Amino acid sequence: MSKLHIPFLRTPLLLCVLVLLPLPFKVISQDANTEKTILLNLKQQLGNPPSIQSWNSSSLPCNWTEVTCGDDGSVTGLDLGDKGITKTIPPTVCDLKNLTFLYMNLNYIPGGFPKVLYSCTKLQHLDLYQNYFVGPIPDDIDKLSGLRYIDLGANNFTGNIPPQIANLKGLRTLSLYQNQFNGTFPKEISKLSNLEELGLTFNNFVPSSIPVEFGQLKKLRLLKMRLANLIGEIPESLTSLSSLETLDLVGNDLEGKIPDGLFSLKNLTSLYLFQNNLSGEIPQRVETLNLVEMDLGMNKLNGSIPEDFGKLKKLQLLSLFQNHLSGEVPPSIGLLPALKTFKVSSNNLSGALPPKMGLYSKLEEFDVSTNQFSGQLTEYLCAGGVLQGVVAFENSLSGPVPRSLGNCNSLNTIQLYSNNFSGEIPAGVWTASNMIDLMLSDNSFSGGLPSKLAWDLSTLELNNNKFSGPIPPGISSWVNLVVFDASNNLLSGEIPVEITILPHLSNLLLDGNQFSGPLPSTIISWKSLTKLSLSRNALSGQIPKEIGSLPDLHYLDLSQNHFSGEIPLELDQLIPLFLNLSSNHLSGKIPDQLDNFAYDYSFQNNSNLCAVNPVLNFPNCYAKLRDSKKMPSKTLALILVLTVTIFLVTMIVTLFVVRDYQRKKAKRDLAAWKLTSFQRLNFTEANILASLTENNLIGSGGSGKVYRVAINRAGDYVAVKRIWNNEKMDRNLGKEFSAEVQILGTIRHANIVKLLCCISSESSNLLVYEFMENQSLDRWLHGRKRSPSVGISSVLSVIWPLVRALNNFTVLLSSIFTVHLIPTQNFEITPHHFKLSFLFFIAEYAYTTRVNEKIDVYSFGVVLLELATGKEPNSGDEQTSLADWAWQQFGQGTPIADCLDPEIKEPCFLQEMTTVFNLGLICTHLSPSTRPSMKDVLEILRRGFTRTRIPPFVHLNGRLRDIH
Structure with missing residues (x-):
């Protein structure tokens, strides 16, 4: 920062000169005071942001942090970025006649493009990134004729990019990324002969091809048009961009082959073409020596990987995943000295892996999964000591795991499942200090389990191997383990009590082994356990009653063991989604809560069990009790006398009621129904039965009908769901009824619909709930008779707590829009555990098997x-979700307005609806790292419904600026 310097007055002569020439001194002083006044006025007009309170009349502007001065002491630059400014830019800013640099990025400035800046005649650098600007870029933007740098990214500009922008002849950087342009970008940009950086990413332009004329931009270093709705082929003219360093065309609809000349560009260091429809073979001749990053994944490229890739001595990232490549990986790629990332997953590659991969470079990521590779895993993968992941699942690799991986402490994931590996796991693999996921299933590994594991290991999958021996007592040190799957091995001995103290264990799968002895009773410590499978072992003794106290257990399989004794009554508290106790030696009565159709397969092959409910096809417990005791003759005589007495009394009563047939019929009908209450009731079954008329019908479906029933004159209602129960009733309906009774009859939660009672007869079953005035959330989202006045904010306020529950529950809304859940038919309690809905089943959940916040963000x-x-x-169809459809519309250039719900697409809502759509897009982005955090999403919504405008989506803390 420059300051005004006045030479020190040392001699009388200089003093005389100064006296004789007072005018220049006074002019400079006046200019400084004038600029101070301008800046203080500017501060006031911007609303006195607290972030620039240091601006005051007692100090000089050139000493202010946000102000840059030239050699003559005049103000040449203002940096007002991230100052919380919410006002429009005032004309006062151009009263600074020497202003060259103006940075007002990362604020909340509203309005259209600030034409007041046209008066800043010396302006060269203009940065308005991430604000609230709207509308089109004006056609007369070329009045800013001195501009060299302009960044308008992360705003809400719409329409076309005007061709007049090509009149800014001195422009070196043009950044217009991440707006809402829905028109065209001009080929006239090619006339900007000095342009070095062009950023148009994340814009919904009308479908457009890359102009051939862009090949005239000889000084262009960066060309970024990711997700810009590009179509057609990559023009050959781009191969003449001799200065090009980065080419990013990701996520468009480009097709055809990659021009050979792109690989001849001497300065090209980064090439990103993944997620297009590019096809054909990769060019064989690669002449450039400067390529650092090359990502051609998710295209339709075929043929082999060119041998010439081994000549790219500066290449750090090579990503060719999800194509149709075949043949072998050239061994020369394993010799590249700078290679850090190698990803060729999901192709048809075969043969052996490059034998010296990792020996000559510091390899960090290695992913060759889902191919047809054979032979052994490369020995030198971690020779550089920085390898983070080895992902080689679903191949035909064989032999042992390289011993060198046992000395690789940088590893955080090894995924080798579904191969033909054998031998023992190197000891150091178990204990690598950064290891998080170790997935070795479906191989032929052998040996015993270790006493110690990496301190942060959370997933250990060893199923379908040949591991043998006992579970070591040292398992108590596996403190961060969440998933432990060792099913279908040769493990033996007793299940150690130490395993029950693992605090985070969620899935424990030890089925298909040779375990014996009792199950530890200290399992009450498994507070996080959701799935326990111990079937097909030789476990014995009684089933510990402590299992009933595990709060989150929904899957329990103890079948095909030697458990004996009675089923603990405490299992009544469990009510699992899947329960299998079959093929044991259990005896006694099946607990009441489990004595229903939902568990009809759960107790088979236990010959000494009995039940009360005949649907389970077990001996009746009361009949067995009767048969086990011989009744005395006096007792029989007493029963006979009582029977005769009851018969006489019945005949007398019948004679009286015959005189009133209707009254008799009503009583007989009412007696046919059985009421079981779960709450304190202020009505009787008679109130309910009398109101099951067509006038009170509010819904119907395959399982029955739903009625709204008034229970008093005060206007209180209940909802009655009638489920048919005739001879044609299928099992699913019976399970649905059982599930709802089990779950809602026992759960007490403010957001679970209260099941007041059930009323049953031979012909049907009635479930009586508290009435939800606003019915289901789905009605508000997808109903055909919605009012346009429905407030989006009202609906949004109930959504987030439901994201995890939406797969298995229907969401109902009360009269004040509070949330209540009720199980749906997807909430299965059958011999098969329920599947995640396609709605929320996304790639990284299947890949990592770990649910995290980014998957929640996708769901939201x-x-x-x-x-x-x-x-x-x-x-969409069975392969396409709503998220896929929305991204297809975005990629095809469909105007966002055409994607919105016509029921509420009115001018007064259009901006809000557009922002909600855009936010939904970025939350469902294919890449989890690109999605915002839930905190950021909620902050966007909070601001959006408390301000006059909703902020632009994902313009948070400037994080996306580096991919414009």
């Missing part, structure tokens, strides 16, 4: 898209 994004479009989450 689907709900936002439902709100914005009015469509249901499974709007």
